[in-house]
Amino acid sequence: MPRTLSKDTKTKQACDTFPEPSPEVKAHSDRLKQLIQAEINAHGGKITFADYMNMALYAPGLGYYSAGLKKFGKQGDFITAPEMSPLFSQCLALQCIHIMQQTDQHTLLEVGAGSGVMAIELILELEKQAQLPEQYLILELSAELRDRQQQAIKARIPHLYERFQWLDCLPEKPFCGIIIANELLDAMPVHILKFEQASVFERYVSLDKDGQFIWQDAAPENPHLQKAAEEIKKLHQSLAHLDDKPGASYITEVNLQAIDWVKSIADILQSGAILLIDYGYTAREYYHPQRSMGTLMCHYQHHRHDDPFYLPGLQDITAHIDFSSIARAANDSGLKVCGFTTQAHFLMAGGLVELTKDLDPDDVLHFTEVARQIKMLTLPEEMGELFKVILLAKGKTLSLPAFQFQDFQHRL
Ligand SMILES: C[S@@+](CC[C@H](N)C(=O)[O-])C[C@H]1O[C@@H](n2cnc3c(N)ncnc32)[C@H](O)[C@@H]1O
Structure with missing residues (x-):
């Protein structure tokens, strides 16, 4: 798609209606899934979403961009x-x-x-x-x-x-x-933050008892991510006051790698x-309160949906760019923004x-x-x-x- 050409954005359940991969292609995804499961186990039961996304897209020979699947154009998953x-x-x-x-x-x-x-x-x-x-x-x-x-x-x-x-x-x-x-x-792989009442969590990827990927929310450990969370809160009053609204949460992404x-x-x-x-x-x-589910998107054969755990290695995972953070990183490191x-x-x-x-x-x-x-x-x-x-x-x-x-x- 212009990562836009797909049908309407689908939810996780809608993935059931997507075209089935061949057994050979499914086996490829299963191999990548096993690799990510091993990584999660080796790291005490959870990895950051950025680490998950990095493996899903770039694990040598298996990740979405590293394997030999047709990704671009009409027979692929999106058109740039x-x-x-x-x-x-x-x-x-x-x-x-x-x-x-x-x-x-x-x-x-x-x-x-x-x-x-x-x-x-x-x-x-x-x-x-x-x-x-x-x-x-x-x-x-x-x-x-x-x-x-x-x-x-x-x-x-x-x-x-x-x-x-x-x-x-x-x-x-x-x-x-x-x-x-x-x-x-x-x-580039993104970290995911979840603001809930007075707390900020990072969304990690963990495994349920059957070995399926699940979200696990825990305090962000990366100081750059902690700083980004504080800055996001300052942008909109309502994000700083989620604690006034029981049950309200706000999910978004931070692209530290782009910075x-x-x-x-x-x-x-x-x-x-x-x-x-x-x-x-x-x-x-980007961090407008109404964009409360973030911008993470997956593309599978011209279908757009929101489940990054669906068929790892066979689908693209992407998030929009916060251009203000790009401009700030540029200014801070001696570049000029000229347009x-x-x-x-x-x-x-x-x-x-x-x-x-x-x-x-x-x-x-x-x-x-x-x-x-x-x-x-x-x-x-x-x-x-x-x-x-x-x-x-x-x-x-x-x-x-x-x-x-x-x-x-x-x-x-
Ligand atoms: C969404 S595709 C865009 C491809 C192409 N520029 C286009 O517009 O059709 C992203 C591309 O960036 C590459 N890529 C991602 N991270 C990279 C990095 N850190 N250094 C170099 N290439 C990278 C991917 O392998 C892939 O070729």
Whole structure:
């Protein structure tokens, strides 16, 4: 989906109606389940949800992103913007050219490149504009996806393959260049907090007597999580006064890994920029009292539901991004926030109109298909409003056309 295209969000019970996996695929999920059960037992009966999510998505050879299942596109579980339309990557390419001109940095680093389609369309547009980067680096956590990216790039753009290099970890300090990532942060493991009356709990994952995964609430031990809980309470009066309402609870997520990731990037980046696209909100919206069940979502074969314990390894698990925490981590670590806007505003101001101006309306099929893609990328009820773009920079303050329609930095 644009992690949106699925049918309506389903509850845990609705999972019973989802298509059954084949016995072989189910056995794969069972192996991962056993691995997580062993981890829980080895840690005295509970692990944090972040640890559970990390294993469910990234356990070598078994996790959702590490195993060989088809994840992206029509036969997968969701469709991301670059999978939906080349226009998305082409607009990004046009903004990268502006960054190259303003920073004089010509190396690109994409983190979490999925199927590799964004890298292909982006570098093709740069080639068309006579702005090929010296190097296009890719950092991908999943060995299986890295392999898939290499095959796709070799097959579609063999003449540019030599410019690509895959990294095993972030580049050495000092790195100069442009870092881009689409839907990376939402795929990072989150901690879950539960506010209940005057107490705050972390939601851990434990096992019932039959070995099934269950929630176990206990005091958060991680001091960063404790601090995040205090800050969340300060955002909305009603969260600080849940104790006035017996039985009321509020569940939400904190993405400590995304904050650490931004700090690591700030540390290695000497000069250049970071463009991050993801779905999410500012902190005041994210932690709004009405969002009392959090934003955790699972995607299984284009069905969206809320049970992260369903078929581990066979479904995606994701949470929205609190962009205020990203901006704060950036500011605290020496980066400047140079823009924050919705995907629709970013694309409309960033070249979508010019890229489509030569479309032939008499080629009805093609014209209709491109119109459909533009709607999916920009309509508020599709990806246009929920998805945001944030621009961070080290060195010069940058000014990109894509943020000139609307820049919502003041809301962060
Ligand atoms: C939701 S997918 C998005 C893929 C692609 N960017 C797209 O838009 O289609 C998340 C991607 O990030 C990768 N990933 C997650 N955490 C990562 C990390 N810390 N470093 C590098 N890649 C990571 C996953 O393996 C996967 O390729």
